[in-house]
Every structure is written in C-alpha cells, then in structure tokens.
Amino acid sequence: MGVCQSKEDNPKNKTYLLQTLEEHQGGINCMALSEDGSVLATGSEDCTARLWTTKTSLCECIGILKGHEDYINCCLIEDNFVVTGSADKTIRKWEMSTCDCVHVFRGHTSLLNRIICTGDFIFSSSYDRTARCWDFDTGECIRVFSGHKxxxxxxxxxxxxxxxxxxxxxxxxxxxxxxxxxxxxxxxxxxxxxxxxxxxxxxxxxxxxxxxxxxxxxxxxxxxxxxxxxxxxxxxxxxxxxxxxxxxxxxxxxxxxxxxxxxxxxxxxxxxxxxxxxxxxx
Missing domain, CATH: 2.130.10.10 (YVTN repeat-like/Quinoprotein amine dehydrogenase)
Structure with missing residues (x-):
C-alpha cells in the first residue's frame, strides 16, 4: 500500500523561523543577551538600541535607548544596565528599567569597535588606535593602552x-x-x-x-x-x-x-x- 504525504508535511518545506523583529530602521550591528536570558539588546545603524523580552511567547520591544548621534557598533548587558559603544566616539550606560542614559563615557577620538565588562570596569577599543579602561560606576577613564599602529x-x-x-x-x-x-x-x-x-x-x-x-x-x-x-x-x-x-x-x-x-x-x-x-x- 502506498503512502500519501501532503506538501505541508514534507520536511523539506518546513521552516524554523519563529519570529521576525522589524522595528529597527537600519541594519543591526550587535546583540547581547542578559545573564538570565530574559532580555535581548540590539544595536543598530539607526543610532538606537532596543530591548526585547524573550520569555513571552512572542518577543516584544520593551524599551528604546535613544541618545547616540551615530550608529551603534557594540553592546553588552551587565546587571541592570546596558552599555553601548558608537561611531559617535562615546560609550553610554543605560538603566535597563527606565531606558535612561546614566553616564556618557568620553575620551576616544574615533569610533568604538568593541566593549567588554568585568563588573567593576569597562574596556573599550577604538579606531583611534587605543584601548581604554573605565570605571563602571563613575564613567571615569582609568587607563589608556596606547601602542598599536x-x-x-x-x-x-x-x-x-x-x-x-x-x-x-x-x-x-x-x-x-x-x-x-x-x-x-x-x-x-x-x-x-x-x-x-x-x-x-x-x-x-x-x-x-x-x-x-x-x-x-x-x-x-x-x-x-x-x-x-x-x-x-x-x-x-x-x-x-x-x-x-x-x-x-x-x-x-x-x-x-x-x-x-x-x-x-x-x-x-x-x-x-x-x-x-x-x-x-x-
């Protein structure tokens, strides 16, 4: 006896796409997930970062971080804060619950490339040929690592x-x-x-x-x-x-x-x- 299978049941026709998030107005350059996996942060060419809830059946935008004057290259989540680095030469620290910017880290003279965080300190790299260390709480630049060409x-x-x-x-x-x-x-x-x-x-x-x-x-x-x-x-x-x-x-x-x-x-x-x-x- 033959077996009849519809096109819809054919594994080749299946897709694993669950949802498309289209709220950004430009390309997405970076993403970060909170430690408990409940919040996703995305940084975009549209100069904003967005926060998304991941624990609901559908991901929803729960916050927009506005303030950067150029595209966002890197981001991370540390405790209740989001940190973003931008082509506007600054790093910004945001309160996750209110989406308010609580610190602007200034010192780099060119666009930001990467940021990492230890809890006490933020380290950043830039096209200005330097890396910098910042106090996470105060935003003070503690150290400049200069030597790359x-x-x-x-x-x-x-x-x-x-x-x-x-x-x-x-x-x-x-x-x-x-x-x-x-x-x-x-x-x-x-x-x-x-x-x-x-x-x-x-x-x-x-x-x-x-x-x-x-x-x-x-x-x-x-x-x-x-x-x-x-x-x-x-x-x-x-x-x-x-x-x-x-x-x-x-x-x-x-x-x-x-x-x-x-x-x-x-x-x-x-x-x-x-x-x-x-x-x-x-």
Whole structure:
C-alpha cells in the first residue's frame, strides 16, 4: 500500500523561523543577551538600541535607548544596565528599567569597535588606535593602552589568579623583545588585537605593553583564550588562526585552510577544540 504525504508535511518545506523583529530602521550591528536570558539588546545603524523580552511567547520591544548621534557598533548587558559603544566616539550606560542614559563615557577620538565588562570596569577599543579602561560606576577613564599602529578591535581580559603574588616589574617603556621581560602572569592583563597585524598584552596596573604577538599578515579580527588563560588564539584577515603562549609571547600553532577572513571563534570548554567562522569578502 502506498503512502500519501501532503506538501505541508514534507520536511523539506518546513521552516524554523519563529519570529521576525522589524522595528529597527537600519541594519543591526550587535546583540547581547542578559545573564538570565530574559532580555535581548540590539544595536543598530539607526543610532538606537532596543530591548526585547524573550520569555513571552512572542518577543516584544520593551524599551528604546535613544541618545547616540551615530550608529551603534557594540553592546553588552551587565546587571541592570546596558552599555553601548558608537561611531559617535562615546560609550553610554543605560538603566535597563527606565531606558535612561546614566553616564556618557568620553575620551576616544574615533569610533568604538568593541566593549567588554568585568563588573567593576569597562574596556573599550577604538579606531583611534587605543584601548581604554573605565570605571563602571563613575564613567571615569582609568587607563589608556596606547601602542598599536592602527585601529584596535578584539579585547580579552585575563584576571589574576586568586593567589597571585606581586612580582617586581619594569615601570616604563614598551617591551618589543620578549626575552627582556620576566613576567610571571600573576597580574591582571588586557590583550588587544588590531589592524596593524599584531596582538598586544598589557599590564592593567601600569598600562604598559608586556608582549607583542607579531606574525600575522593581516588585521586581527577576533581572539579568545583557553580556559586557564594561558593560550591565546587569534583570527585574522590573512585567513589563518594562530595560537600563542601568553606569558612568553611565542607562537605555538598555525591553523590554515580558510579561503577568507576569520571573523569570530570560540574555544569549547567541554572539549579542547576551536569553533570558528569565516566569510568571503567581495
């Protein structure tokens, strides 16, 4: 006996699209999800960010964050606040419940590329060739990390271990020769990647450069570390991924094979392997 199946029941005709959110008036450049997964924030070319509820049967816009004078490039959610970075050279901190802007962080001289948050501090990268650290509560700029020759993109913050010692370290000067700097990794560090083909590690305490990771032949677009914070992975427009010893600054492995820029990646915490994505440039 034959089996009759309608077109509607054919798995090939099924779609997994649940809902389309069309309220933005421009392209969406960034998204962030709250820790409990109940609120989604989106930043757009229309100079606004929007908040969406995700726990209802249909996602609904529950707030519009207006104030930026140019498109929004990056955003994050920290506790009850949303933080956005824009091409208007500012970072803004918003109260999620009221959508009011409570702080404007000024200091960068070009558009913002990325922001990350530790709870106490916000770190930002910019096309002005610098990264900056800001006090999350007051908006005060605490540190400027300057040394890259082109725009700075990805950021990684590695906190010191709980039992960290306090080793002696040089007080000034940029370190280009890795052998001249005996750093044992027991301090908070920031790592930045840039369009100058290099990544750099920085002392959070002094703002000085600790290591320069230079071997890529294209801009560094994404970075991540292993779970212990000892190995750095960098993805680049040169179509490769490279791994580095963070303390020594030496390259460990080269992952090649992509035919286009690597633009994002992550390290699985359950299994030791890389997940990454590349795109073809027109």
């Amino acid at each position: 082109r725009g700075v993109y990805p950021l990684v913050f590695i906190p010191a271990p709980d039992d960290a010692r306090t080793p002696a370290r040089p007080d000034s000067g940029e370190v280009e020769d890795n052998s001249q700097y005996d750093w044992d990794g027991n301090k908070d560090i920031l790592i930045t990647g840039a369009a100058d083909f290099t990544a750099r590690s920085w002392s959070f305490e002094t703002g000085k450069c600790l290591r320069v990771f230079k071997e890529h032949e294209g801009g560094i677009t994404c970075m991540t570390t292993d779970q212990e914070g000892k190995i750095l992975f960098t993805g680049s427009t040169d179509q490769t991924i490279r791994s580095w010893d963070i303390l020594k600054g030496t390259r460990l492995k080269l992952f090649s094979g992509h035919q286009a820029s690597v633009i994002c990646m992550t390290v699985s915490r359950c299994y030791t392997f890389l997940l990454f994505y590349c795109r073809f440039l027109s």
